[in-house]
Amino acid sequence: MFTQRKFYTPYVSPTDPCPPIRIKSYETPPQLYLGFQPPCLPQYATAKEALYRGTLWPALYSPYESPYKRGDTGE
Amino acid sequence: MWYYEKKLQYPVRVRECNPRLAKFLIEQYGGADGELAAALRYLNQRYSIPDKVIGLLTDIGTEEFAHLEMIATMVYKLTKDATPEQMKEAGLGAHYVNHDNALFYENASGTPWTASYIQAKGDPIADIYEDIAAEEKARATYQWIINMSDDPELNDGLKYLREREVVHSQRFREAAEILKEERGKKVYF
Ligand SMILES: [Fe+2]
Numbered sequence: 001m002f003t004q005r006k007f008y009t010p011y012v013s014p015t016d017p018c019p020p021i022r023i024k025s026y027e028t029p030p031q032l033y034l035g036f037q038p039p040c041l042p043q044y045a046t047a048k049e050a051l052y053r054g055t056l057w058p059a060l061y062s063p064y065e066s067p068y069k070r071g072d073t074g075e
Numbered sequence: 076m077w078y079y080e081k082k083l084q085y086p087v088r089v090r091e092c093n094p095r096l097a098k099f100l101i102e103q104y105g106g107a108d109g110e111l112a113a114a115l116r117y118l119n120q121r122y123s124i125p126d127k128v129i130g131l132l133t134d135i136g137t138e139e140f141a142h143l144e145m146i147a148t149m150v151y152k153l154t155k156d157a158t159p160e161q162m163k164e165a166g167l168g169a170h171y172v173n174h175d176n177a178l179f180y181e182n183a184s185g186t187p188w189t190a191s192y193i194q195a196k197g198d199p200i201a202d203i204y205e206d207i208a209a210e211e212k213a214r215a216t217y218q219w220i221i222n223m224s225d226d227p228e229l230n231d232g233l234k235y236l237r238e239r240e241v242v243h244s245q246r247f248r249e250a251a252e253i254l255k256e257e258r259g260k261k262v263y264f
Contacts (some may be wrong), residue, residue: 003257026125037087039140063204 002033004062029062076136084141085235088228089152094165096184096229097153098183099142099220103236104146105180105188108212114139116193117206124199127200128250135243144237210244 005025012020021040044050053061103109121129154162154176169185180188183254194205209225217237221230 002255006125006254006257010126024125028200028255032200032251038244039108 001029002028004029005067025067027064030060031062034059040065082146084138084144085146085232087145087148087152087232089228090151090228092153092161094154094157094162094167096226097150098170098223099164099223100146100150100153101181102216103213103220104143104150104178106216107189107192108181108209109182109214110143110146110213111180111188111214112192113209114143114248115173115190116195116209119193120195120202122205123195123197124202127253128203128234131246131250135246138239138243142154142198142239145232145236147178149213149232150218153229185203199253199254203247206247207251208242210240210247212246214240 004027005045006028007023007025009022010024012022037060041059043056044053044058050056055061077141090190105111114136114199115140117132121132121136124132154167157165157176159171162168162176170179170181174181194202196202196205214237217233217240221233224230225235
C-alpha cells in the first residue's frame with residue numbers, strides 16, 4: 001500500500017536566516033496510483049458515509065490534515 | 076550560474092523571407108506554451124521541490140533557453156529584411172508600429188507575454204503535472220505551425236524542437252514517478 005504523504009530533507013545551509021525545517025512533506029493522493037479504476041471496488045457500508053467522505057470507494061479517499069498541525073514533519 | 080556557448084543547439088535555416096510565418100512562430104517565443112514560459116516556469120519551480128528532481132528542472136529549463144534562441148533566430152531571419160509594406164501584408168502592421176523589425180515577447184495575436192502563463196503551486200505533484208501538460212501543449216503548437224508552413228528547411232528545425240518536447244515530457248513523467256516512490260524502499264548511493 002502507498003502512503004499519501006511523502007517526506008524529504010531539503011538542503012539546509014549553515015547560514016540560513018530562519019530556523020530550518022529539516023523535513024518537509026508533500027501529498028501523494030490515491031488517484032496517482034490507481035490507474036484505470038478496476039470494477040467492483042469495495043464501497044463504503046452506508047450511503048451516509050460515502051456522502052460524508054465525498055467518494056463511494058475507500059480506495060479513493062484522501063484524508064488531509066495540515067502537516068504543521070499533526071506534528072509529523074518534525075524529527 | 077551558466078556558461079554560454081556561442082552556437083545554436085540545432086542549425087536554423089530559412090528558405091524564404093516570410094513574415095507571415097514569423098507571426099505564427101512568435102507564439103513559441105512569447106506565447107503561453109512557448110519557450111520563454113517553459114524556461115522561466117522550470118527554473119523557478121526548482122526552489123520548492125524535492126532535491127531529486129531539482130537537477131532535471133535545471134537541465135530542461137536551461138535547454139528551453141537554447142530553444143528560445145533558435146526561435147528568435149527563425150523569426151529574425153523571416154523578418155529582418157521585410158519592408159513595412161510586407162510586414163503590413165503579413166498581419167504584422169501593429170507589430171511594426173510598436174517595434175519596427177525588433178523581436179518582442181508576444182503571442183501570435185500580439186498579446187505581450189505575462190507571468191500568469193506559468194505556475195508555481197508549491198505542491199510538487201501539481202507542478203510536475205503542469206510541466207508535463209506544458210510540454211504536450213508546446214508539442215501540439217509545433218505541429219500546428221508545421222502544418223501551416225511550407226518551408227522544408229524551417230520545418231526541419233521545428234521537427235527537432237517538437238521531438239525535444241516529447242523527450243522533456245518523458246523526463247517529467249519519470250520525475251512524477253520519482254515523487255510517487257515510497258521513501259526508504261530503495262537506497263541510493
Ligand atoms: Fe520543452
